[in-house]
Amino acid sequence: MIDFEIDSELQRRLDMYQMVARQVMRPITREYDENEHARPTAFYETMWAGSRQGGEIEVGADASGRNQARRLFTILAAEELSWGDVGLFLQIPNPGLGGAAVMAAGTAEQKQRFLKRFAEGKPKWAAMAITEPGCGSDSAAISTTARREGDNWVINGTKIFCTGGQMAAELSEGFVVVWATVDKSAGRAGIKPFVVDHHTPGMSVVRVENKLGIRVSDTAALIFEDCRVPLDNVLGSAEVKPEGGFKDVMATFDATRPIVAAMAIGVGRAALDFIRDFLKEHNIEVRYGVSPQRLSVIERDFMEMEVQLKAARLLAWRAAWLLDHGQRNSLEASMAKAKAGLVVTQITQKAVELLGPLGYSRACLLEKWMRDAKINDIFEGTQQINLLIIARRILGYSSKELN
Amino acid sequence: MISFELTEEQRMILDTVEAFARDEIRPAARAADEDGQVPVELVQKIWDLGLVCGGLPEEFGGDGGQRSAVTGAVAGEALAYGDLSIAIHALAPRLVAYPILEMGTDEQRARYLPGFAAAGFCAGAAALMEPRWDFDVLSLATSAVKSGTGYVLNGSKCYVPLAAESEFVIVYALSAPARGVSDVDAFILPRGCSGMTLGEREKNMGLKGLPTYGLSLKDCAVGSDARLGGERGINFPRLMSEAKVALASMAVGVARAAFDYARDYALQRRAFGAPIATKQAIAFMLAEMALEVDASRLLAWEAASRLDKGEDAFKESCQAKSYAAAAVLKIADNAVQILGGHGYIREHPVEMWLRNARGFAPLEGITTV
Numbered sequence: 080m081i082d083f084e085i086d087s088e089l090q091r092r093l094d095m096y097q098m099v100a101r102q103v104m105r106p107i108t109r110e111y112d113e114n115e116h117a118r119p120t121a122f123y124e125t126m127w128a129g130s131r132q133g134g135e136i137e138v139g140a141d142a143s144g145r146n147q148a149r150r151l152f153t154i155l156a157a158e159e160l161s162w163g164d165v166g167l168f169l170q171i172p173n174p175g176l177g178g179a180a181v182m183a184a185g186t187a188e189q190k191q192r193f194l195k196r197f198a199e200g201k202p203k204w205a206a207m208a209i210t211e212p213g214c215g216s217d218s219a220a221i222s223t224t225a226r227r228e229g230d231n232w233v234i235n236g237t238k239i240f241c242t243g244g245q246m247a248a249e250l251s252e253g254f255v256v257v258w259a260t261v262d263k264s265a266g267r268a269g270i271k272p273f274v275v276d277h278h279t280p281g282m283s284v285v286r287v288e289n290k291l292g293i294r295v296s297d298t299a300a301l302i303f304e305d306c307r308v309p310l311d312n313v314l315g316s317a318e319v320k321p322e323g324g325f326k327d328v329m330a331t332f333d334a335t336r337p338i339v340a341a342m343a344i345g346v347g348r349a350a351l352d353f354i355r356d357f358l359k360e361h362n363i364e365v366r367y368g369v370s371p372q373r374l375s376v377i378e379r380d381f382m383e384m385e386v387q388l389k390a391a392r393l394l395a396w397r398a399a400w401l402l403d404h405g406q407r408n409s410l411e412a413s414m415a416k417a418k419a420g421l422v423v424t425q426i427t428q429k430a431v432e433l434l435g436p437l438g439y440s441r442a443c444l445l446e447k448w449m450r451d452a453k454i455n456d457i458f459e460g461t462q463q464i465n466l467l468i469i470a471r472r473i474l475g476y477s478s479k480e481l482n
Numbered sequence: 483m484i485s486f487e488l489t490e491e492q493r494m495i496l497d498t499v500e501a502f503a504r505d506e507i508r509p510a511a512r513a514a515d516e517d518g519q520v521p522v523e524l525v526q527k528i529w530d531l532g533l534v535c536g537g538l539p540e541e542f543g544g545d546g547g548q549r550s551a552v553t554g555a556v557a558g559e560a561l562a563y564g565d566l567s568i569a570i571h572a573l574a575p576r577l578v579a580y581p582i583l584e585m586g587t588d589e590q591r592a593r594y595l596p597g598f599a600a601a602g603f604c605a606g607a608a609a610l611m612e613p614r615w616d617f618d619v620l621s622l623a624t625s626a627v628k629s630g631t632g633y634v635l636n637g638s639k640c641y642v643p644l645a646a647e648s649e650f651v652i653v654y655a656l657s658a659p660a661r662g663v664s665d666v667d668a669f670i671l672p673r674g675c676s677g678m679t680l681g682e683r684e685k686n687m688g689l690k691g692l693p694t695y696g697l698s699l700k701d702c703a704v705g706s707d708a709r710l711g712g713e714r715g716i717n718f719p720r721l722m723s724e725a726k727v728a729l730a731s732m733a734v735g736v737a738r739a740a741f742d743y744a745r746d747y748a749l750q751r752r753a754f755g756a757p758i759a760t761k762q763a764i765a766f767m768l769a770e771m772a773l774e775v776d777a778s779r780l781l782a783w784e785a786a787s788r789l790d791k792g793e794d795a796f797k798e799s800c801q802a803k804s805y806a807a808a809a810v811l812k813i814a815d816n817a818v819q820i821l822g823g824h825g826y827i828r829e830h831p832v833e834m835w836l837r838n839a840r841g842f843a844p845l846e847g848i849t850t851v
Contacts, residue, residue, distance in 0.1 A: 372616040400486050470769040
């Protein structure tokens with residue numbers, strides 16, 4: 080039965096996340112935007128401790144799979160926390176994107192081996208390294224290599240734009256999932272994910288980027304020079320099968336794109352809530368059901384922002400729900416991601432505009448949200464790449480036929 | 483609990499109506515547009531599907547089934563996928579039957595509902611819209627002034643579907659100085675009663691198969707038993723919500739029709755040695771169209787599911803309708819664009835869908851779920 084209402088049990092759990100967003104994230108949100116490479120260690124400890132207590136504050140990929148609404152819950156929680164601060168959300172110590180890759184491509188033994196560390200000890204991060212200086216959206220053009228040598232894979236190459244890369248590789252006992260080709264001639268089929276443990280010799284962070292927004296989240300450039308990892312650190316099978324390797328990249332995206340959509344929606348909602356409160360304070364009513372000819376421009380803008388955000392949210396929920404129900408969701412995940420990235424970019428820009436000179440000031444958070452929002456239109460596949468994926472699906476074209 | 487799954491029954495209805503829309507409605511769409519009328523037999527065939535006035539109680543001869551706004555939205559989308567004029571024509575009786583079912587007095591229900599449960603198509607008309615540029619359901623200009631034991635109605639209405647063939651018309655009016663959306667009343671008037679003048683059939687940009695009329699009321703006196711719901715009056719926001727959800731889901735149907743047609747065309751039409759669908763300029767338009775069809779549908783379903791739970795859905799239905807109305811216009815326009823010059827020619831249906839799509843934004847309350 081069609082139903083888009085969050086039940087009270089779920090809402091109760093989400094309220095906790097809203098509390099974290101409001102009480103833990105918002106108070107430090109501006110501070111870590113202004114001090115780009117400072118590390119919010121107290122925040123790390125709080126979130127890590129929280130996730131140990133009943134596993135409540137545990138977002139991104141989690142290994143437990145305890146209920147059927149796991150993905151849906153993940154994106155609902157992601158929206159709440161991103162409402163607090165999307166950069167801080169990305170920087171929460173948890174399995175993150177690296178964990179998502181392990182979940183999507185790893186064997187049961189590997190999931191156990193790599194993810195159990197997140198239940199013990201100090202805060203940890205796991206990152207995913209796909210993008211290279213010479214390839215972004217065109218992940219199939221990956222040039223980082225993994226060569227088999229005795230009991231090891233030897234990895235060589237350069238990775239950039241690796242979210243949480245520094246935390247995962249050097250500042251915690253985490254790991255980085257590196258996508259590399261085992262057989263360049265095999266094209267996409269030769270691309271495999273490798274788990275490179277923290278502090279593995281040969282892996283080094285060479286740069287942490289300065290960015291437009293999400294400044295508290297570290298975006299690292301990593302170099303791999305004869306970096307050796309055990310043979311069984313290749314996720315899934317090392318065998319080169321047609322579409323074998325790249326399928327795992329795509330499977331990872333199917334799981335993470337709805338989350339990115341939800342993150343975008345969280346930022347958008349923050350801006351919308353801000354504007355709603357502002358209008359209320361100034362006694363500007365938003366009247367539904369009134370002829371559009373009688374509405375003020377502000378009312379029309381606000382209504383447009385509100386409904387666009389809702390449309391994106393419903394698309395994101397659907398993508399996560401499909402995954403929870405074991406159904407294929409690449410098309411729907413790309414729809415959610417393309418829509419959310421775009422509308423939230425527009426919503427936050429409109430929010431800055433609506434407040435006139437006040438919106439441009441760093442005294443309020445609108446300008447920060449506008450900068451933060453934009454990343455959601457770019458990472459995990461730009462809007463255009465997601466449109467391309469949608470187009471291929473609806474037209475029945477392969478990546479060769481439509482590119 | 484969040485779920486994106488239709489029930490078994492809804493799936494069955496969807497399959498039936500989709501097949502019917504494909505096999506029976508779509509082939510009749512162009513002729514209905516050009517001739518300005520829908521074949522009586524086709525309207526009767528849709529009536530025979532039992533969906534139009536489904537859910538009427540058994541005591542009035544109905545099927546006694548459960549009404550669902552989600553089911554209505556699913557069926558409305560599928561019918562409109564076939565053709566919008568035909569869909570609205572076929573569903574018009576709901577504009578009378580359901581308000582009476584939901585909000586009528588016992589006497590009104592007993593008097594009017596059996597007609598809508600009968601075997602033959604029973605036309606019904608509702609007069610809500612008014613010929614003003616800033617028409618607003620929240621501030622109707624048509625008035626109903628209490629006089630003795632009854633009311634006197636004054637005002638003009640437009641876009642009244644099937645007014646000429648309906649035995650009676652439901653007229654919406656303000657009986658008190660308007661305080662808000664809840665102060666609207668409805669009156670059941672015999673067509674052609676004293677003081678009511680039916681205008682010429684309206685000539686519109688689209689929806690050309692659907693006969694609509696202007697209607698004026700001058701000192702039209704009615705008894706108190708004409709007031710829908712008697713002393714209680716009606717829950718107008720609820721009726722409006724239902725109407726908006728219906729329009730939203732029909733907009734989704736038209737949008738999906740335009741998308742499907744443009745996609746199929748783009749896959750076949752070749753330029754520069756390859757199908758035009760292989761060009762990103764076209765492929766991206768189609769991707770956005772597909773996405774917006776889905777987004778519109780989800781918004782309509784959200785409002786509908788709230789209605790099914792008996793919750794207030796006024797804001798949600800306003801959102802669903804305005805979103806879907808904007809989306810279908812863009813999608814139909816894109817469809818014409820993708821077909822290029824061919825899209826402008828009446829040989830293809832996309833120009834008709836663009837004209838029909840333009841109607842969603844201004845039209846209110848000409849259909850219900």
